[in-house]
Amino acid sequence: MKLSTRSKYGLKAVVDLAIRYGSGPVSLPTLAGEQGISEGYLEQLLRELKKGGVVDTVRGAQGGYELVCAPSELSVQRVLSLLEGSTAVVDCVDIDSRGCTSACTCSARPLFLKLQSRINDVLEQTTIQELVDDYTEQKKRYDRTCSVCGQSVSPVPAKNRE
Amino acid sequence: MKLSTRSKYGLKAVVDLAIRYGSGPVSLPTLAGEQGISEGYLEQLLRELKKGGVVDTVRGAQGGYELVCAPSELSVQRVLSLLEGSTAVVDCVDIDSRGCTSACTCSARPLFLKLQSRINDVLEQTTIQELVDDYTEQKKRYDRTCSVCGQSVSPVPAKNRE
């Protein structure tokens, strides 16, 4: 049931791009630096997002990544399904599923369908813009420190990894 | 985001026990046979459920496993959190979490909290009895064949693994 770190890093990168939406491309070194992860790794994630039409790229010097559409037009569902492959909790409730294996116990299928439906509701209804708003609000209120985790939420926290 | 097969097998076993609730213990060979999986594997899952107080055991000949409480009193949440370890989609929204790591991007935390809340709603509100009802209803209506997957949903399908 856990979300991959891939999804968490990728989603964060999209929020970082959303914050700068409209002011030109942001380079990979910048984006990777903000999360304190390697450029090579983040690049793979951004490549998936490019394939999926979420981000666009500008090559050459002063190039970088930028969002294709406005953050308010971009759902979390779209981003996560590209990063995660699928947001289905079990294969047999996935969109392009063609039935069940034995591990998909039919007795639990109604449960899984309901669960998936609720999850999709949240992911589809939440836009990247809302995450940006939450983020900036949080930053304003708690003076660059997250009230919950006690860590800096400034745009450049760099290497505070586990 | 995927549920482990561990959870799927374990949940199915609980439903199998719920169907026979009140009519004495069910042996491991019986339960494992119904799902077409090894006894050794299913035993591990049942042991977790015993530790968690969901099932009880009777040793010796004619022994087996049985539910501690009525299926209508047992939530899916309780079963899955024992099997899965936790039903949290990210560690930092888990009950006994003491904060975030860098991978828990603070900008997405409000989203994760909302998502987790919706998931918990469904898992806590759904009882094992409901799964039993869905199952028997399905069985009655479609004459031992699941309408969705086309496979048998009879109590002894045995080895129709992937």
Add this chain to the structure above:
DNA sequence: CGTAACACGAGTAATTTACTAGGGTATGAG
């Protein structure tokens, strides 16, 4: 033309998952 920056594929290390194996202990039936 040189440097900054994206593009891509392959390879690897670590972790998790999904099991298997085998010996031990309790208990009811014959």
Add this chain to the structure above:
DNA sequence: CTCATACCCTAGTAAATTACTCGTGTTACG
């Protein structure tokens, strides 16, 4: 009383997934 049935427990392992790294190529601004 003993034997077969059935739970109890630990350890090990194979496969799959995840989380990366590396190297080389391509594009384009200054």
